[in-house]
Amino acid sequence: MTQQPLGIIVNGATGRMGYRQHLVRSLLALRDEGGFPLSDGSRRPIELYLVARNAEKLREVAEQHGVAKYTTDLDEALADPDFPIYFDALVTQLRVPAIRKAIAAGKAIYTEKPTAESYAEAVALADEAEAAGVKNGVVHDKLYLPGLLKLKRLIDSGFFGEILSVRGEFGYWVFEGDWQPAQRPSWNYRAEDGGGIIVDMFPHWNYVIENLFGKISSVYTEKRTHIPTRVDERGEPYTATADDAAYAIFDLDNGPIVQFNSSWTVRVNRDELVELHVDGTHGSAVVGLFGAKVQPRNATPKPTWNPDLPDANDYQSNWVEVPQNDAIENGFKLQWVEFLRYVVGDGEHHYDFRSGAAGMLLAEAALESDAQGRRVSLQEFALGNAADRAAAQVDAR
Numbered sequence: 001m002t003q004q005p006l007g008i009i010v011n012g013a014t015g016r017m018g019y020r021q022h023l024v025r026s027l028l029a030l031r032d033e034g035g036f037p038l039s040d041g042s043r044r045p046i047e048l049y050l051v052a053r054n055a056e057k058l059r060e061v062a063e064q065h066g067v068a069k070y071t072t073d074l075d076e077a078l079a080d081p082d083f084p085i086y087f088d089a090l091v092t093q094l095r096v097p098a099i100r101k102a103i104a105a106g107k108a109i110y111t112e113k114p115t116a117e118s119y120a121e122a123v124a125l126a127d128e129a130e131a132a133g134v135k136n137g138v139v140h141d142k143l144y145l146p147g148l149l150k151l152k153r154l155i156d157s158g159f160f161g162e163i164l165s166v167r168g169e170f171g172y173w174v175f176e177g178d179w180q181p182a183q184r185p186s187w188n189y190r191a192e193d194g195g196g197i198i199v200d201m202f203p204h205w206n207y208v209i210e211n212l213f214g215k216i217s218s219v220y221t222e223k224r225t226h227i228p229t230r231v232d233e234r235g236e237p238y239t240a241t242a243d244d245a246a247y248a249i250f251d252l253d254n255g256p257i258v259q260f261n262s263s264w265t266v267r268v269n270r271d272e273l274v275e276l277h278v279d280g281t282h283g284s285a286v287v288g289l290f291g292a293k294v295q296p297r298n299a300t301p302k303p304t305w306n307p308d309l310p311d312a313n314d315y316q317s318n319w320v321e322v323p324q325n326d327a328i329e330n331g332f333k334l335q336w337v338e339f340l341r342y343v344v345g346d347g348e349h350h351y352d353f354r355s356g357a358a359g360m361l362l363a364e365a366a367l368e369s370d371a372q373g374r375r376v377s378l379q380e381f382a383l384g385n386a387a388d389r390a391a392a393q394v395d396a397r
C-alpha cells in the first residue's frame with residue numbers, strides 16, 4: 001500500500017538556514033530517499049510547500065528542486081489541509097506572529113531557534129501551543145552532530161569519571177563587508193532586528209550543556225561589540241548595535257563549571273569552528289562538530305614548568321581519535337527524522353517550545369549579567385520574569 005505523503009510547509013525556504021540546512025540537506029534529501037524512515041523499516045514519503053517573501057527567488061528554488069507547491073502568502077499555505085506540519089526558518093523577529101498563525105491553523109510546528117525574541121514571549125508561545133494541543137519542536141541541531149554524539153558516548157561510558165570543567169570555544173572571523181562581503185546577514189549585527197551573538201548562540205549552549213553536562217544554575221557574561229561599523233548586503237555602512245562576542249561562565253547544579261567564548265571576531269586556530277574541551281578525573285576530551293580526541297588518565301604526560309628550556313613534549317600527539325563507528329549523517333536531518341516520526345506517532349522528540357524557552361532564559365540572563373556586571377541565577381531570573389508577566393496581566397485587566 002502506498003502511503004499518503006506527509007505535507008510540510010517550509011517558511012523562509014530561501015533563507016540561509018531554511019535553504020541550505022533544512023531544505024536541501026534535510027527535507028529534499030529525505031524526499032529523494034523516498035521519505036523518512038519509520039521504526040518498522042518502511043519510509044513515509046513527504047511533500048513540501050515552500051513559502052518565502054521574494055517571489056522570483058522562490059520560483060527559482062522551487063523549479064530547481066522540483067517542488068510543485070510554493071507561495072509568498074503564508075495564509076494560503078496554512079489553509080491547505082494536505083500540509084499538517086509548519087516549519088519556520090524566518091528571521092527571528094518574524095517568528096512569533098508566524099507561529100501563532102500556525103497554532104491557530106492547528107499545525108504541528110517545528111522551528112529554528114530561538115523560538116522568540118524574549119523569554120517571556122517564548123514561554124507564552126509554549127503555553128499557547130500546549131493549550132492548543134499542537135505538537136511542537138525546536139531545532140537542537142548541535143546535539144546531533146557527529147562530534148557531540150561521540151562526546152555523549154564518552155559520557156555515557158563513564159570515560160571522564162567526575163567531570164570537572166568544560167571550556168567551549170566557538171567562533172570565526174565574520175568579514176566586515178567592506179573589502180570582502182560578510183558571510184552572515186547584516187541583521188545579525190543589529191540588536192533592533194533581533195541580532196547579537198548571545199541571542200543567536202546561547203540557546204544552543206543551553207541545550208548542549210543541559211543535555212550533556214547538567215542543569216545551568218547561574219551565568220556570568222561580558223558582551224562586546226568589537227566591530228562598531230559594518231557594511232550591509234547593499235554595500236551601505238551601518239552601525240553594529242548588537243554584540244559580536246560574548247565571554248561567559250556557566251555554573252552547573254551538579255558541580256562542573258563551563259566557560260564559553262563565542263565570537264564572530266576571532267581568527268580560527270583550532271581544528272573546528274566550535275570546540276569543547278572537557279576535563280574529568282579519569283580522562284579528558286576535545287570535541288568539535290565532527291571530531292573527538294581523548295586522553296585517558298593513564299596516558300597523561302607529566303609536564304613540568306620550566307620556562308628556561310624548550311618543551312620537548314608534542315602535546316598534540318598525546319591524544320587519541322575517537323572512531324566514528326556509525327555513518328555520518330547531517331545533524332539537522334537526523335533531528336528532522338525524529339520530529340517527523342514523533343508527529344506521526346512513531347517515536348519521541350524531547351526538544352519542544354518549553355526547551356526553546358529555556359534557551360532564551362539563558363540568553364536573557366546572560367544579557368542581564370552583562371548589564372549589571374554580576375552573576376545571575378537562572379531560577380531567580382525566571383521567577384522575576386514570571387512575577388513581571390503576572391503584574392503585566394493584572395495591569396492589562
Ligand SMILES: NC(=O)c1ccc[n+]([C@@H]2O[C@H](COP(=O)([O-])OP(=O)(O)OC[C@H]3O[C@@H](n4cnc5c(N)ncnc54)[C@H](O)[C@@H]3O)[C@@H](O)[C@H]2O)c1
Nearest residue numbers: 012013014015016017018053089090091092112113114185
Ligand atoms: N540552528 C542553527 O545553527 C542556526 C544558525 C543560524 C541561524 N539560525 C536561525 O535561523 C533563522 C534564520 O536565520 P538565517 O541566518 O537563515 O537568516 P536569513 O536572513 O538568511 O533568512 C531568513 C528568512 O526570512 C525571510 N525574511 C526576512 N525578512 C522577511 C520579511 N520581512 N517578511 C518575510 N520573510 C522575511 C528571508 O527571506 C529568509 O527566507 C534565525 O532565527 C536564526 O536564529 C539557526
